Amino acid sequence: MSNAIVQQRGIGAMIWDYITTVDHKKIAHLYLVAGGLFFLIGGLEALIIRIQLMQPDSNFISAGLYNEMITMHGTTMIFLAAMPLIFALMNAVVPLQIGARDVAFPFLNSLGFWLFLFGGLLLNVSWFTGGAPDAGWTNYAPLSSTSPGHGVDYYVMGLQIAGAGTLIGGINFLVTIINMRAPGMTYMRMPLFTWTTFITSVLILFAFPALTVGLFLMMFDRMFGSAFFDVTAGGNAIIWEHLFWIFGHPEVYILILPVFGAFSDIFSTFSKKRLFGYSAMVFATVLIGFLGFMVWAHHMFTVGLGPIANSIFAVSTMAIAVPTGIKIFNWLFTMWGGSIKLSVAMLWALGFIPTFTIGGMTGVMLGSAAADYQYHDTYFVVAHFHYVIVGGTVFGLFAAMHYWWPKMFGKVLNEKLGHLGFWPFFIGFHLTFFIQHFLGLMGMPRRYWTYFEGQGLATGNLISTIGAFLMAIGTLVFLYNVVYTAIKEPKASADPWDGRTLEWSLPSAPPFYNFKQTPLVRGLDPLWIEKMEGRKGITPAEPLGDIHMPNGSILPFLMSMGLFIAGFGFIYQVDNKLWFIAVAVGMGLFFASMFTRSFKDDLGYHIHKEDLIEKGDGKE
Amino acid sequence: MRGWMGKLRPVFIFSVLVLFLAGCGEENLSALKPKGYGADLLLDLMVISLAIMTFVFVVVMAIYIFVLIRYRRKKGEENYIPKQTEGNKSLEIIWTVIPVLLLLILAVPTVQATFDLADEKPREEDGSITVEVTGNQYWWHFNYPDQEISTSQDLYIPTGERVYLDMKSSDVIHSFWVPSIAGKMDTNPGDNENTMYLEAYEEGVYWGHCAELCGQSHSLMDFRVVAVSSEEYDQWVSDMQNIDPEATPETASAKDGKKAFENSCMGCHAIGNSPAGVGPNLSNFGNRTKIAGILDHNKENLVDWIMDPDQFKPGNKMEGYNVSEKEAQQIADYLMQLDHSEVTPDSVNGSSGKK
The missing domain is CATH 2.60.40.420 (Cupredoxins -  blue copper proteins)
Structure with missing residues (x-):
């Protein structure tokens, strides 16, 4: 087991350190790298889709491969890129913002990451073993339950494993935020990012079980001969749609709420103003989370639920626009009267407002149940959800990364390159997706492999493809910026943005134990309060003492690997019962690791007071 | 219902936009060129929702542009510390109530159209x-x-x-x-x-x-x-x-x-x-x-x-x-x-x- 105090050098030692780490800051790095990698894979899939649709009657890829491409693009971007990148931010920031030394369950934190990574890898292995899943990221039965080959099996097993990781992560943050806040950090003094992480974790806790159930039913239908979705044997295919969207709609808010929190912190910091209407913002967040569970059937207006159900869900959907509007106006009034600095983080946040407002507009339009009979499953919907997920979540991730990069990696991302990356992405985004609203209304359904000459859809699609390549350029500039910053930029100060919350009271990057002394929080924006009173740092809440730290562990990695191996066994036992050996080996490894964890005491270690004084703050 | 919608339609300046849109899309394929009752009804509903939403968008953008121009940090203001306003109750009420009213206005024709299109009269x-x-x-x-x-x-x-x-x-x-x-x-x-x-x-x-x-x-x-x-x-x-x-x-x-x-x-x-x-x-x-x-x-x-x-x-x-x-x-x-x-x-x- 690695002991973080003993600094080992060398690549091997570093890899071992990361595989066994339970430090939330290092787990954040892992989430960032893995999520970023999947983001690039998903982006590549998007480009292939756009090349196929660049001109009518195109044959760039075959219809079957195209369906795999759209399925994997959606699945990858939602589950393997957006969610882990959000977890990267949550891990990097939340414990620092609430004045904690780590999350409540560091071991589970690591387990959550490795489950996600092995689940994601399992899903992507399908490319090399005879075909990826091809029933859309929504995986509607019976198309999915009867899809030939093993593609959908990979979807089921991969998401089941990755989903368990997400659920664990959500529970962990819930407990962390409830139990680990520093003295004085009452709920109504928590920074907005912590608040939105809190609500997001609640959503994860209640939404993911619905997906888990759906995936289990699908798994038994495909692998063990049950007939939950098979109408000829008395099953019901629509149940999948309900289960999926009871999970799927809250999932949308799981993706968007954390970046709402990040935007709140960013607007406030770069306007040098306290967040306008803090309690209204908190209230709006809670309301969005609550209403998020009441609207799932607006994805199903054309399923034939009848006018009564459709009307109820139409009205509840429109209701969500109200708390979202509250947020937009409070952000605008946070800037009102402030002193706005156009840093790159702020630029992304400013780009977000008009973009997301358009996404919200089309959201209300889609919520109008009858009109949805025209919009549904067309490019209008594609345009809408990219406006909210790219214009909201991805813009938010870029903003948050520029904002917290110094806290994560100790350096400020180059601002000039940041500006240079923003514009092609921003312009490319609107070029790609704005026109798609019209393509949809002009009669182009989504998930169409091709369209014909003479349908009037060629120009719009060409523009859209050009835009996609501009977005790719923006992403490449960002990647270059990451490398450039790592090599050329100087070390960042503790507080490069004149920040307001606790994380900026720590060095960039913070020491592995975060706070030498637990801080005392005296109000909203605790660091700002101290600064305004002329103090340099935060008032500590305790005298300097020994710090209890958890040991690292390889067990989370082994447990996840066990499930990964067992996953193959489950998928291929349909063809050959010998594959049950893989199930046995994988589950054996899994349970043996669990047993070790349960029965072998691992009490962690202490950093002694004397060491803390000697080594000082900057020690990593 | 179709009566008052039909009368209101020319009032919306957005019908200009619709006319523009009507320029795109094929005659026998586009939802923007309705040739039947359902498509016509739904285009009306789209125009109403677009009109309401465009109003909201214009208000948001007006504040946004004003704020960006007026409150952008200028040279020599680096040390200026703005007043730390906590919020404003009347404003919060305004931007809660007005959207609720707007959505209610949209909800009525939405529900009407939803039931209208679900017509299942006894056919025999x-x-x-x-x-x-x-x-x-x-x-x-x-x-x-x-x-x-x-x-x-x-x-x-x-x-x-x-x-x-x-x-x-x-x-x-x-x-x-x-x-x-x-x-x-x-x-x-x-x-x-x-x-x-x-x-x-x-x-x-x-x-x-x-x-x-x-x-x-x-x-x-x-x-x-x-x-x-x-x-x-x-x-x-x-x-x-x-x-x-x-x-x-x-x-x-x-x-x-x-x-x-x-x-x-x-x-x-x-x-x-x-x-x-x-x-x-x-x-x-x-x-x-x-x-x-x-x-x-x-x-x-x-x-x-x-x-x-x-x-x-x-x-x-x-x-x-x-x-x-x-x-x-x-x-x-x-x-x-x-x-x-x-x-x-x-x-x-x-x-x-x-x-």
Whole structure:
């Protein structure tokens, strides 16, 4: 087991350190790298889709491969890129913002990451073993339950494993935020990012079980001969749609709420103003989370639920626009009267407002149940959800990364390159997706492999493809910026943005134990309060003492690997019962690791007071 | 309801935008160029929602631009510390209540339209037409139970009256969408039957799509709605009712084709009335708008299709029926001369359906 105090050098030692780490800051790095990698894979899939649709009657890829491409693009971007990148931010920031030394369950934190990574890898292995899943990221039965080959099996097993990781992560943050806040950090003094992480974790806790159930039913239908979705044997295919969207709609808010929190912190910091209407913002967040569970059937207006159900869900959907509007106006009034600095983080946040407002507009339009009979499953919907997920979540991730990069990696991302990356992405985004609203209304359904000459859809699609390549350029500039910053930029100060919350009271990057002394929080924006009173740092809440730290562990990695191996066994036992050996080996490894964890005491270690004084703050 | 909406419409400055939009999209495909009751109603609803939402967007952008210009940090202001306002209760109430009112304004026509389009009047009494629609990978079957007519791919309806559709699927979920006449509705497998209605204003041949991912050839599962006058419709019905599936073709090649058809194709493809279709019903095939919904309607394409259907619609279920090229030619001759009705897509006013 690695002991973080003993600094080992060398690549091997570093890899071992990361595989066994339970430090939330290092787990954040892992989430960032893995999520970023999947983001690039998903982006590549998007480009292939756009090349196929660049001109009518195109044959760039075959219809079957195209369906795999759209399925994997959606699945990858939602589950393997957006969610882990959000977890990267949550891990990097939340414990620092609430004045904690780590999350409540560091071991589970690591387990959550490795489950996600092995689940994601399992899903992507399908490319090399005879075909990826091809029933859309929504995986509607019976198309999915009867899809030939093993593609959908990979979807089921991969998401089941990755989903368990997400659920664990959500529970962990819930407990962390409830139990680990520093003295004085009452709920109504928590920074907005912590608040939105809190609500997001609640959503994860209640939404993911619905997906888990759906995936289990699908798994038994495909692998063990049950007939939950098979109408000829008395099953019901629509149940999948309900289960999926009871999970799927809250999932949308799981993706968007954390970046709402990040935007709140960013607007406030770069306007040098306290967040306008803090309690209204908190209230709006809670309301969005609550209403998020009441609207799932607006994805199903054309399923034939009848006018009564459709009307109820139409009205509840429109209701969500109200708390979202509250947020937009409070952000605008946070800037009102402030002193706005156009840093790159702020630029992304400013780009977000008009973009997301358009996404919200089309959201209300889609919520109008009858009109949805025209919009549904067309490019209008594609345009809408990219406006909210790219214009909201991805813009938010870029903003948050520029904002917290110094806290994560100790350096400020180059601002000039940041500006240079923003514009092609921003312009490319609107070029790609704005026109798609019209393509949809002009009669182009989504998930169409091709369209014909003479349908009037060629120009719009060409523009859209050009835009996609501009977005790719923006992403490449960002990647270059990451490398450039790592090599050329100087070390960042503790507080490069004149920040307001606790994380900026720590060095960039913070020491592995975060706070030498637990801080005392005296109000909203605790660091700002101290600064305004002329103090340099935060008032500590305790005298300097020994710090209890958890040991690292390889067990989370082994447990996840066990499930990964067992996953193959489950998928291929349909063809050959010998594959049950893989199930046995994988589950054996899994349970043996669990047993070790349960029965072998691992009490962690202490950093002694004397060491803390000697080594000082900057020690990593 | 349609009355006041119709009157209000010109008031919206956004109708300018709609006119602009009407410039894009094909006449018989675009939801922005409604040619039927449902599409018209829904375009009105879209315009109302767009108008309300554009109002919100303009307000947001006005504040946004003002704030950005007025409060951007200028040189020499680096140390200026703005007043730390906590919030403002009246403002919060304003931007909660006004959106609620706006949404209520939108909710009323939304609910009205939702119920309007769900009209399921008892049909037997007023003699309205019912069509059973079945979605299949990757074609559409249309059965007229009261008239005892079956056909596939081209759905004939009369203009000016409501045609009720009872919809289901024989395999996976599909979605029936004719953008310029009405919205869409899913076809579900099993007993889970859905209904909707079509009411076309103008004669024409309208494009239909499958809108729910249903497999490899999802994007090729096109069909047409042929809207004709009531007289022409009655003519078509009586023509279709009088089909003689056994009729002997005139040319020798078509005669041989009929034999080959009976040997190789009839297991799945019916000519004449057959409510449950395994493969597409081929009645009146000579007057189809397209071959397999996507290829231009000529003999050459038909031969190519018969020889290798998978090349045009990957994953379709007609694979593996090997006929020689000569047989394919003969079968094509036979099918192309199946001219059962005088009412054809070409005879429809202002038709662009053959496109």
